[in-house]
Amino acid sequence: MNKNIFSQIYSDYTQRIETGLLKTGIKLPSENEIAEEYATSRETVRKALHLLSQNGYIHKIRGKGSFVLDMNRMEFPLSGLVSFKELSERLGRTVQTLVHETALVPSTQSIARQLKIAEGEPVWKVVRAREIEGEKVILDKDYFLASVIPVLNEDTARDSIYAYLEGELSLKIAYAKKEISVEKVSEEDRRLLDLARDTHIVIVRNYVYLEDTTLFQYTESRHRLDKFQFVDFARRNPGEE
Amino acid sequence: MNKNIFSQIYSDYTQRIETGLLKTGIKLPSENEIAEEYATSRETVRKALHLLSQNGYIHKIRGKGSFVLDMNRMEFPLSGLVSFKELSERLGRTVQTLVHETALVPSTQSIARQLKIAEGEPVWKVVRAREIEGEKVILDKDYFLASVIPVLNEDTARDSIYAYLEGELSLKIAYAKKEISVEKVSEEDRRLLDLARDTHIVIVRNYVYLEDTTLFQYTESRHRLDKFQFVDFARRNPGEE
DNA sequence: CAGTGGTCTAGACCACCAT
DNA sequence: TGGTGGTCTAGACCACTGT
Structure with missing residues (x-):
């Protein structure tokens, strides 16, 4: 849909997290691995992961990795701009x-x-x-x-x-x-x-x-x-x- | 306080906006100008401006520049993690x-x-x-x-x-x-x-x-x-x- | 020590806006 | 056309975690 690499990575992961394919506590691949997977640079991957982090999907820990959060995303009745x-x-x-x-x-x-x-x-x-x-x-x-x-x-x-x-x-x-x-x-x-x-x-x-x-x-x-x-x-x- | 360049830029601008030194509608210097001013790279400036944008301080328009928003920031009784x-x-x-x-x-x-x-x-x-x-x-x-x-x-x-x-x-x-x-x-x-x-x-x-x-x-x-x-x-x- | 994320650089090209 | 922000790169160094 969107041709930006970073937003492609973002929606790939939001989808996997929302469908339960990636469960709470799961560790994401490292930024270098994701960069390689998408044939892009690490900064571009970081942009996507930062967005995931801002929106409560994941939490990043220095030296450890990025982890899926459990934010009960199914019950977000009014947050953001959703209609x-x-x-x-x-x-x-x-x-x-x-x-x-x-x-x-x-x-x-x-x-x-x-x-x-x-x-x-x-x-x-x-x-x-x-x-x-x-x-x-x-x-x-x-x-x-x-x-x-x-x-x-x-x-x-x-x-x-x-x-x-x-x-x-x-x-x-x-x-x-x-x-x-x-x-x-x-x-x-x-x-x-x-x-x-x-x-x-x-x-x-x-x-x-x-x-x-x-x-x-x-x-x-x-x-x-x-x-x-x-x-x-x-x-x-x-x-x- | 904080030694990161981007968070220094961020708090410089939040301060100027909160104190009214930069008023609603004012156009910020261009990213290149701010980069020069802080003797840093444009991507670092962009990181700071992105944060300002996420938190409702400014709005960026492609081809035009970044502008100070009027979000009545004085009455934010419960937003975020403020005590x-x-x-x-x-x-x-x-x-x-x-x-x-x-x-x-x-x-x-x-x-x-x-x-x-x-x-x-x-x-x-x-x-x-x-x-x-x-x-x-x-x-x-x-x-x-x-x-x-x-x-x-x-x-x-x-x-x-x-x-x-x-x-x-x-x-x-x-x-x-x-x-x-x-x-x-x-x-x-x-x-x-x-x-x-x-x-x-x-x-x-x-x-x-x-x-x-x-x-x-x-x-x-x-x-x-x-x-x-x-x-x-x-x-x-x-x-x- | 190797692996992770955090910051930063100095470029590049693109899309859009004004003139 | 020149100026603006948007995206992306290919590196670099740092701080922290694990073994």
Whole structure:
């Protein structure tokens, strides 16, 4: 797929680790051996192994080697930039998406502030409820810059907007900022989700940026308390000690 | 401090960005210029810039240059491996720590499972309530492998255990796994925190590993709903597209 | 001691952006 | 066209681990 040697090595190993072909604790071949195997230089191999290490797949120990970590990678509900569709496939659960709204609307004051645009500038508003095993537990409210996305219909909203953006529009998503907090349930939450007597709801605010640093999407993902989980892997940085 | 050239460059720039000396949107010198400035090779500079990019300080654009990002770095309450003490200093708030317990105890079944040790193996148990602006809103329950930490007294618990571990014991913390969820409040929560009529509480479970992949600490950080916030920065990986 | 990963070099070629 | 970052090379030396 990707012609870069280092990302080929990276995905070869992520695959082997995710499928269980390489199990927890297993020692990888040495950097020199992998370099020889791929007929490349050691620095290129190191680039791939560094990425594996950053993402919690392996841990490198000087003088010893690189070892596969056990990070329960199957349950990464919100880490990184993975979309709901990809997630539900990974989890293999009975999930369904109910699209409540797909419309091109002028941005409200609140949304304009989140997306750092002028009030009234057009945005695509998409409201979707996520049903897991028969219960509506997540409410996703997405807002996309209309200047970046020409058309958006309900079918793509039900399927995967990200596949459409990256596939057909070939928009390049670069990075995102996520904020998690807990707030009081709104009237809309009560109407569109199965909440019983809940008083609070987890809110994940997601700001997504393109390669050219344009902020093009703001998402508010509202999760019922008992169905929320977030997993994060972090490494100690050089500057922090 | 650190004799590595790349981490020197890294911390030079994190400092300049954090202090506002380099503001959002500013273009960094080109990689060749920085290399010349530090009398080093371009690949070494690239290593530093890559780290800056991974941690949300800058964004690199091919053909254009590297630019400082605005990631509101002052409010990173839980990202990475930063400790409460470091945080409170950064936030500059009125914070206080109440140590409720500092004891060497045999591990219970539950704790033994979390730390993957045999039931009964000795662990240091530290229970601390965190008071922010007069309200007790966070309850931290730490468990450390006693085989790794010989002594631990209440003074270090009140100050910073991490400074003690990394400074005096020179333990090297390598990575951590964090899990965030929301659960029902416990009787202990009610006793040690200012909760009013809250029914739920945010729980951050933190598993901390050393350089040799030993799991040596398990922490349960229990946050009052309204005082909890988590911020995360994520980049798109090569394998994900 | 040989083998491992960690850092660094001085080049090279490519893809993209501005002019 | 010249400048930028992205990838890659073929070496070098160092720090650490094992035997």
